[in-house]
Amino acid sequence: MSNLENARCEACHADAPQVSDEELKELMREIPDWTPVTNDNVMMLQREFKFKNFKQALAFTNRVGDLAEEEKHHPELVTEWGKVTVTWWTHAINGLHKNDFIMAAKTDSVVDA
Amino acid sequence: MSNLENARCEACHADAPQVSDEELKELMREIPDWTPVTNDNVMMLQREFKFKNFKQALAFTNRVGDLAEEEKHHPELVTEWGKVTVTWWTHAINGLHKNDFIMAAKTDSVVDA
Numbered sequence: 001m002s003n004l005e006n007a008r009c010e011a012c013h014a015d016a017p018q019v020s021d022e023e024l025k026e027l028m029r030e031i032p033d034w035t036p037v038t039n040d041n042v043m044m045l046q047r048e049f050k051f052k053n054f055k056q057a058l059a060f061t062n063r064v065g066d067l068a069e070e071e072k073h074h075p076e077l078v079t080e081w082g083k084v085t086v087t088w089w090t091h092a093i094n095g096l097h098k099n100d101f102i103m104a105a106k107t108d109s110v111v112d113a
Numbered sequence: 114m115s116n117l118e119n120a121r122c123e124a125c126h127a128d129a130p131q132v133s134d135e136e137l138k139e140l141m142r143e144i145p146d147w148t149p150v151t152n153d154n155v156m157m158l159q160r161e162f163k164f165k166n167f168k169q170a171l172a173f174t175n176r177v178g179d180l181a182e183e184e185k186h187h188p189e190l191v192t193e194w195g196k197v198t199v200t201w202w203t204h205a206i207n208g209l210h211k212n213d214f215i216m217a218a219k220t221d222s223v224v225d226a
Contacts, residue, residue, distance in 0.1 A: 054187045058178045061192065065171045074167045074194040079174065081187040081204075091194075 004030050004105035009071040010098075018043075018095040027101040034104050036096070037087070043096050044089035045104050049111060054081045063110040071106070073099050117143050117218035122184040123211075131156075131208040140214040147217050149209070150200070156209050157202035158217050162224060167194045176223040184219070186212050 004027070019027060024036065034047045051057040061079045064086055068074045078085040086107055090097040117140070132140060141149065147160045164170040174192045177199055181187045191198040199220055203210040 054178070054181060058175065061174065061190075062171065065167070065192070068167060077174075077190075077192040079178070079190040079192065 004102050005109050007098075007102045007105075009073045009102055012073075012090055012092050012097050012099055014092050016090075016093050016097055018090075018093055019098060019101075023098070024096065027098070031101060031104045031108065033108065039087075042089055042094050044087050045096065045100050046085065046087045047104070047107070049084045049086065051082050051084070054079075057082055057084045060084050060111065064107050067103065067106050067110060071099075071103060073103055075103065075107075117215050118222050120211075120215045120218075122186045122215055125186075125203055125205050125210050125212055127205050129203075129206055129210055131203075131206055132211060132214075136211070137209070140211070144214060144217045144221065146221065152200075155202055155207050157200050158209065158213050159198065159200045160217070160220070162197045162199065164195050164197070167192075170195055170197050173197050173224065177220050180216065180219050180223060184212075184216065186216055188216065188220075 028036065034045045037044050037046045049060060051060060057079050061077045061084050064075065064077060076087040088100040088103050089095065090100055137149065141147070147158045150157050150159045162173060164173060170192050174190045174197050177188065177190060189200040201213040201216050202208065203213055
């Protein structure tokens, strides 16, 4: 089990540091199914999850939504028939904070819940 | 109240007709808050809904999801903190069918539910 999965998000302010290139490399090893993507110059973590139908996709969206509310850190959730695309980044710093890796690991943990 | 809101989706096959330009103009009058957008050459109906927080946004996503399951016609739902972007189109015909306008009107009806 990833250590990230059991970590808690820390409060994140505009002056919090983005993860360094070195940290990024190390943290990505813990969430190998995620892809770092850049959108409007903001680095984000993205993963697509497949499901058998819309209902199961929406149920997953709700599980990730519950995680987000617990940690007060919120993703973008694109729900479609049979598919949910989850994207994590930290608005306050316009980039990736360790919190995003924690949330990605927690997201992985509720796929089969 | 829009007539569309109370209409039911009809089963839609690959040979069903897309709405004509004339129909599009007429149907758009019934859902004035929606915008026709073109994505990968496919015309879609899109509207952004604002909310006070993530929880209310996700609750709306679920109400639209319930509508989708009832009518067996499914949108793309982008849920973010304080915002849901709903996009309707008909995959089977790669474009807009009257069903999409019906679903847009029904979506409007559950904003304040």
